[in-house]
Amino acid sequence: MILSIDFDTQEPIYRQIRSQIVSAVASGELAPGDPLPSVRSLAGDLGVNMHTVNKAYAMLRDEGYVTMRGRSGAYVADVKRSASTARAQEHREQIATELARLATELKARGGTREEFLAIATAQADHVFSQNKEGE
Amino acid sequence: MILSIDFDTQEPIYRQIRSQIVSAVASGELAPGDPLPSVRSLAGDLGVNMHTVNKAYAMLRDEGYVTMRGRSGAYVADVKRSASTARAQEHREQIATELARLATELKARGGTREEFLAIATAQADHVFSQNKEGE
DNA sequence: CTATCTGTTATAGTACACATATAACAGTTA
DNA sequence: TAACTGTTATATGTGTACTATAACAGATAG
Numbered sequence: 332m333i334l335s336i337d338f339d340t341q342e343p344i345y346r347q348i349r350s351q352i353v354s355a356v357a358s359g360e361l362a363p364g365d366p367l368p369s370v371r372s373l374a375g376d377l378g379v380n381m382h383t384v385n386k387a388y389a390m391l392r393d394e395g396y397v398t399m400r401g402r403s404g405a406y407v408a409d410v411k412r413s414a415s416t417a418r419a420q421e422h423r424e425q426i427a428t429e430l431a432r433l434a435t436e437l438k439a440r441g442g443t444r445e446e447f448l449a450i451a452t453a454q455a456d457h458v459f460s461q462n463k464e465g466e
Numbered sequence: 467m468i469l470s471i472d473f474d475t476q477e478p479i480y481r482q483i484r485s486q487i488v489s490a491v492a493s494g495e496l497a498p499g500d501p502l503p504s505v506r507s508l509a510g511d512l513g514v515n516m517h518t519v520n521k522a523y524a525m526l527r528d529e530g531y532v533t534m535r536g537r538s539g540a541y542v543a544d545v546k547r548s549a550s551t552a553r554a555q556e557h558r559e560q561i562a563t564e565l566a567r568l569a570t571e572l573k574a575r576g577g578t579r580e581e582f583l584a585i586a587t588a589q590a591d592h593v594f595s596q597n598k599e600g601e
Numbered sequence: 602c603t604a605t606c607t608g609t610t611a612t613a614g615t616a617c618a619c620a621t622a623t624a625a626c627a628g629t630t631a
Numbered sequence: 632t633a634a635c636t637g638t639t640a641t642a643t644g645t646g647t648a649c650t651a652t653a654a655c656a657g658a659t660a661g
Contacts (some may be wrong), residue, residue, distance in 0.1 A: 369637085385638075386620095398467055400629080403635095410576070414576050436561060438594060439491045441549050442558075448592050455569050479648080480649090515651070517649075
């Protein structure tokens, strides 16, 4: 998988790395057991510092997306098998909170319930139709 | 309307002020023409600096939520009447982008399209059912 | 007209997050 | 055993958030 960093945006680099890896997990481009590049090599490829990549990896580890195996490095975990975890429940509650926030923003500008759900459905159709297996 | 600031969260104070005023506009608690407290009095009530409130007001002004009238102060604007503005279009695109982001996050953890739409519908029902007129 | 209050801008200081740089460490493995 | 992994420690520079003090132009109540 290829990561691309935008240095001109407000989103921190380590979050960009984290988001793109999560996206790859979502699309199936990264499957459980797949190895991730080492923090040093990825940092070199992206032109960023080692600690920036390490911060992204540590976050992915804390979120359950990857596991570390000593020298072997970082591997994609089977996060989908922990759907009933307390962590997974918190994750869904956080998504619900953010959805409510977006709905409120739209409503403040005159948007309707149907318009919000239309946008949500369109985006869901787009996201959940993507199912890549190999690269 | 009463604002409450959480000093222990990561969300900046000026964003908390801005969000709560937008929420009040969405619920109808604040209607077009309603006056907002002055930056100095609100800062005093909340126990924050004047510039922090001013930063929130400036953002609300740039977003079209409020208008300024010299000494009279800040008033709630009729932002719902500018639904076909370029700014309104950007706002909807930004919401769509964030919805896609949330859908991707849920999918990465094994969530389905139906589960995402179920959460979105539940939140939409909750948000769009709130319609306060007076305070 | 004039004093007052409004948002706004300028300057300065503190605190924290982000990113960098260099260095060293424990654990795993070829 | 040597090499590579993630991890941690320390230090530096930059940008944002918040505070503090001060002054300004514009609108308005008296």
